[in-house]
Amino acid sequence: MSAAPVTILDALLVGGLLAAAGLTLFVPRRSTAVVMFLVFGVLLAIAWTRLGAPDVALAEAAIGAGVTSALLIDAVYERSRRPERATGHHRQVLAVVGAVLAAVLAVGLALVLVDIGPFTSPGPGAADLVADRLDESGVSHPVTAVLLNFRSYDTLLEIAVLLVAVLAALALQPDATLRGVPAPTRTPDLLGLLVRVLAPVLVVVAGWLLVAGSVAPGGAFQAGAVLAGGLLLMRLGGWPGAVPASDLLRPTLAVGLTGFLTLAYLTAALGAGWLDLGAAWAGEAILALEALLTVSIAMTLAALFVANQDPPTPPVGVSSPERTR
Amino acid sequence: MTREELFLAVGAGLAVLGAARLLLTRDLLTRVLALNVASGGVLMILVALALRGGGPDGPDPVLHALVLTGIVITVSVTGFAIGLVRRIEGDLTEGGRR
Numbered sequence: 001m002s003a004a005p006v007t008i009l010d011a012l013l014v015g016g017l018l019a020a021a022g023l024t025l026f027v028p029r030r031s032t033a034v035v036m037f038l039v040f041g042v043l044l045a046i047a048w049t050r051l052g053a054p055d056v057a058l059a060e061a062a063i064g065a066g067v068t069s070a071l072l073i074d075a076v077y078e079r080s081r082r083p084e085r086a087t088g089h090h091r092q093v094l095a096v097v098g099a100v101l102a103a104v105l106a107v108g109l110a111l112v113l114v115d116i117g118p119f120t121s122p123g124p125g126a127a128d129l130v131a132d133r134l135d136e137s138g139v140s141h142p143v144t145a146v147l148l149n150f151r152s153y154d155t156l157l158e159i160a161v162l163l164v165a166v167l168a169a170l171a172l173q174p175d176a177t178l179r180g181v182p183a184p185t186r187t188p189d190l191l192g193l194l195v196r197v198l199a200p201v202l203v204v205v206a207g208w209l210l211v212a213g214s215v216a217p218g219g220a221f222q223a224g225a226v227l228a229g230g231l232l233l234m235r236l237g238g239w240p241g242a243v244p245a246s247d248l249l250r251p252t253l254a255v256g257l258t259g260f261l262t263l264a265y266l267t268a269a270l271g272a273g274w275l276d277l278g279a280a281w282a283g284e285a286i287l288a289l290e291a292l293l294t295v296s297i298a299m300t301l302a303a304l305f306v307a308n309q310d311p312p313t314p315p316v317g318v319s320s321p322e323r324t325r
Numbered sequence: 326m327t328r329e330e331l332f333l334a335v336g337a338g339l340a341v342l343g344a345a346r347l348l349l350t351r352d353l354l355t356r357v358l359a360l361n362v363a364s365g366g367v368l369m370i371l372v373a374l375a376l377r378g379g380g381p382d383g384p385d386p387v388l389h390a391l392v393l394t395g396i397v398i399t400v401s402v403t404g405f406a407i408g409l410v411r412r413i414e415g416d417l418t419e420g421g422r423r
Binding site for chain 1: 326327328329330331332333334335336337338339340341342343344345346348349350354355357358359361362365368369370372373374375376377378379380381382383384385386387389390391392393394396397398399400401402403404405407408409410411412
């Protein structure tokens, strides 16, 4: 890659990112901080496209900015930030020392990173290695090949982490299901109309992202995030069954990891080795696995959101000046 | 200065800013946000390194795959952390969630 010079757009983007991050972390109102974080996520997605990473940009826009911000906005609408207790000299000294140390660390780290030399294979980089072996992977998009063939252990463990996280979030519920979360009862007409128009579109977009992942930016994560948005929209728009409360929930959450482990055992028992996909059928296996992963990822993200919803009535005795709903 | 160098430096700045705020604040939601900002900085370093380490066909796909994994892990950790924050603050202010 030839080194691209810094343009005005890059400078504006970087300035916006730093400003949004600073506001996210230091404004006193929680709602403002969360909106600033949403801005930060959108700017990050633009930054990924500037850095030639369209897969990452898609995932950031759908997951990083979309799902995370939805989680955060729902979490804070009625609570303001707890005031920092100004407990005198000790904490002020700590803050100043921390700021100085952080500045030194940031400058040092930046200098070291900028100073790292060319980063190409043979050497620490693996771009040429992936390009050479891409024919054996069953897909023609290098990022998908890495995720689901060359380094599928990473993805297997990632799906396991997702499952653990959502089970832990469910464990915080009274009976470890979503039954305790009331479904929205009253749906405004406009929202119902919007859902009827948007939900099929989102499902089609998710399916397209899933299939396109073999040859172009896209794949199970992006498709799962879009599908999660569709499920939540349907739940809010009067189809509470879109995110099942208990019986169907756990199988749907686990089907991705189960499929992945099944493939792993099959390849170990009948094939060349643990997750070693044969070039002849790797493409089909990857697509089938990604379809299962999409379902699990979508339900995981939707369940994380639903599990963090508040009961509709505000608790007695809590003053909530920011409450608007 | 090239584009990679700019984003490497800014990634370092964001990672340290988030990490420092994570360690120095007492507000639980700010900690969750700080973790996310720090994670954005780390991912930016990885994506900029992928650009630097790219071959003729584009940036290094291994690092892009790692970043995708990182984004998904971050959102799952964030979802669980928000659940814990609500639980803790609910218990502190209401004496029980329901």
